[in-house]
């Protein structure tokens with residue numbers, strides 16, 4: 001398994017281009033199962049999770065023609081597709097559960113593996129199942145699989161999610177596109193990635209409208225051929241903005257609409273970063289002194305995203321005072337804390353709240369990645385640590401950050417891959 005060697009401390013300077021969003025690409029690729037006609041998806045990030053989803057679609061019978069740079073996929077489905085999503089593929093990427101909605105809505109049956117948990121939590125899919133059942137899906141769980149079928153076309157219903165869930169919202173919207181009649185989904189997640197999904201589906205002739213956290217889908221018979229360019233990855237952009245704030249950087253972040261990370265940018269301004277924006281660029285200058293923030297709380301969009309929590313914790317370690325971070329989305333998303341403590345961080349955890357002493361002087365060490373976002377937090381910490389750090393299991397990073405080592409090298413980080 002490859003490792004990264006990072007020789008800190010590094011200053012950050014230059015510009016970085018943001019890739020397509022992994023978390024917008026996954027539901028959009030899953031939704032292509034609804035199509036009878038070819039569909040073209042552009043700006044896909046070249047990351048492991050997208051390969052997994054493309055392989056899953058192929059295993060279901062989709063023909064996938066990739067462009068030379070692997071960022072554009074032309075997807076052509078057969079008339080009779082398979083409807084078996086195997087554990088071997090689903091276990092490597094939880095987002096695979098998003099094929100359940102389109103399979104049941106288009107083919108009226110599916111055998112989809114339960115995704116299983118991961119390090120950040122149990123990751124149940126009960127809200128997905130409750131909603132799809134209300135639309136007419138009948139299922140039983142056997143041998144770790146969801147064996148599902150419906151008596152013909154799903155039927156539109158009014159459904160209120162008990163808790164806000166990105167994946168359950170996505171699965172239900174996709175399934176409702178071909179249902180008979182109107183579906184009203186209440187208490188939906190409203191992440192920009194979900195809006196990108198509904199924009200894609202509406203371009204293909206779906207009828208999806210939003211009003212706050214309510215999404216109204218009027219079912220149609222079939223979707224038209226279309227081409228869609230996936231939005232930029234706001235978590236990657238946020239990660240680079242945190243990096244610049246952390247390392248007294250002077251960075252231009254390109255290819256995304258800064259409005260989608262407005263909450264994060266406002267927080268970084270509070271911390272002391274100087275930020276200017278245009279319609280598709282962010283200019284960010286890191287402060288000499290990083291101000292601490294008393295209590296950062298992760299929330300559903302438009303709050304501070306849980307996917308940026310680990311990166312912000314590194315920033316607070318280097319701030320001049322005490323701070324705390326409350327993780328409100330996942331039950332076990334402090335896996336990075338033990339590794340940061342190996343670098344010298346002073347963090348105490350009480351339930352879902354981390355209390356952080358600032359003024360930490362990180363000393364390079366050997367570190368182990370756990371989940372995708374925790375891994376990038378270790379890279380940020382190593383970047384400002386004194387001395388050499390080695391970070392193991394970088395495949396976690398490759399799941400969601402395209403070409404991360406070259407992007408970091410290009411802006412001044414002394415990073416090397418060790419085979």
Ligand code: EPZ
Nearest residue numbers: 023095123124125126127128165166167168307329330372
């Ligand atoms: C999506 O996961 C993202 N993944 C996650 O990003 C992100 O952290 C998360 O949304 C929150 O923003 C993708 O988009 C592929 P949820 P998802 O359903 O859909 C509980 C990354 O690093 N829940 O909004 O799984 C759940 O356990 C990944 O890119 C249920 O209890 O998140 C969690 O505590 C990590 N039952 C909370 O709700 C359900 O049926 C929010 O989960 C579904 C969720």
